[in-house]
Amino acid sequence: MTHQITMTDVTFTYPGQSRPQLKHVTLSIKQGAFVAIMGGNGSGKSTLCKCLNGLIPHYYVGDYTGKTTINSHDTTEVSVSALSKHVGYVYQDFENQLVSPRVLDDACFAPLHFGLSDFKARGERALELMAIDHLKDRYIWQLSGGQKHLLALSGILSLNPDIIIVDEPVSQLDPFHAEVIYKQLKALHQQGKTVIVIEHHASFVARYAEEVILMSEGELLTHTSVREALENDAVLSQAGVYPPEVTMMARKMKRHDHPLPLTIDEAERYFRPLLKQTEENQVESMPTVNKNAAVQLKGVSFHYQSLEKTTHQVFDQLDLSLYQGERVALIGNNGAGKSSLMKLLTGQFKPKTGQIKIFNEDINKQSPEQLAEYVTYIHQNPEHMFIDDSVEKDIGYFLKMRHTPNLDQRVATLLERFDLTSLKSRDARLLSGGQMRRTSLAIGEGTSPRLLLLDEPTATLDMVAKQHVKRLMQNQTGEEKTIVMATHDVSLVFDWATRVIVLNNGQIIFDGVPEQLVDDYHVLNKAGIILPEVVELSRRLELPLMKNQQMFIDCLQDEVI
Structure with missing residues (x-):
């Protein structure tokens, strides 16, 4: 399998900075790989990926040395526009990618401006893949943050690039749509696409990625398989990355006769033999709180009108009290x-109707x-x-x-x-x-x-x-x-x-x-x-409900034979 992406001794310093954001990075990624780039905030993950679509050095004109190639093209010799046919990139600040007033127009924007005759069909297909086709006639400003993120991904899918890069794919998504995105990325990977995600959530990495690049302070620490990366506690700590919850809990049990679990299914098989008995799950009641009201909503209705003068109802006669x-x-x-x-x-x-009081003030x-x-x-x-x-x-x-x-x-x-x-x-x-x-x-x-x-x-x-x-x-x-x-x-x-x-x-x-x-x-x-994961695992093992890792470990140690 050929190396689709290579970086050789790449160093980059942003204008006005004394220290480089990337330091002598060398890597290669094969065609059809699913790679997760992990590291703490400011470790250079996004900067590395901006080298892959030509924004560095064509747009960010800092001090760049080394060489980056995409499908054998030297990125310093090819325009960002030309590279966009190879690399689709959803940025961390994805709202800056939304350039048209309506959802469908935005999804169609790239293929339309590349002169593709089937631009509308491409946009509609991309929206359907992201499960937001029902929003195609909405204006961008009517969308939630998560919906905008899905639209940004639809925009790059409409061009059908060989390489797909997504910076923080689930950062503003509900769990359902987070799974939708990763399942779609996995489907694209199975079609032969190279998928690169910048991700903090190790549980998604464990279930979907094949390789992990760990970074710290602009340096590439390791580029290994997912299991090798997520079991290497020393390098994870250096990169400021936590492994999946189930992996951390298993490590605390200090068993050396089994590989550490990375997923919830592996964790169930790992922990079940350690149990001698189970207890009934007990559900707590609402805790006693100060009954002085902090917030009171009575009969609150709120809606907004679209530019076509149609009404979108958000709340209808909402009643709610929150307490100090x-x-x-x-x-x-x-x-x-x-x-x-x-x-x-x-x-x-x-509100259109109703009353809102905060600390008894209207x-x-x-x-x-x-x-x-x-x-x-x-x-x-x-x-x-x-x-x-x-x-x-x-x-x-x-x-x-x-x-x-x-x-x-x-x-x-x-x-x-x-x-x-x-x-x-x-x-x-x-x-x-x-x-x-x-x-x-x-x-x-x-x-x-x-x-x-x-x-x-x-x-x-x-x-x-x-x-x-x-x-x-x-x-x-x-x-x-x-x-x-x-x-x-x-x-x-x-x-x-x-x-x-x-x-x-x-x-x-x-x-x-x-x-x-x-x-x-x-x-x-x-x-x-x-x-x-810890809640789902305690339910599968029929343990009392565990809300965090320490509760699970404490309970399990009491249960161990």
């Missing part, structure tokens, strides 16, 4: 209404600026929160506007807490996705809100940063502080939330503790929820 001290997770399919509910609570959206009588004194909203797209030309100034901007005492010390503390001190002089808009996310969280934390609204706070974060964010959110809770998080990260939901609300088409179809959700198959299927 709760940690609430909002989950559901893309387009279920999670982000819309968040924006109603900030005053960005106004928000219809307050401006968004007044609400911001005690409500903070962390955007799904962190770059929307950046105003100034450095991380340090962005974090200090809102504090300065509020005349916060000891401003410099407060900013320094936030920089340190979110591991941003070394980046404080960088323009936040030019950081990696995970670094931008940490900056936006630092901005929000700086306002000391009583109601904190987090829209997909762990999207695009590597696993180390995700654990950092989770610990931070757990430390923020208190008697009077309420945190509401819209997320697709179900592992985070089970390990962090005291209450789960599942939305589907603007309706609440579940409201309870995470434990009650496990056996509600109707809700799980309707909302496209896939249980975390």
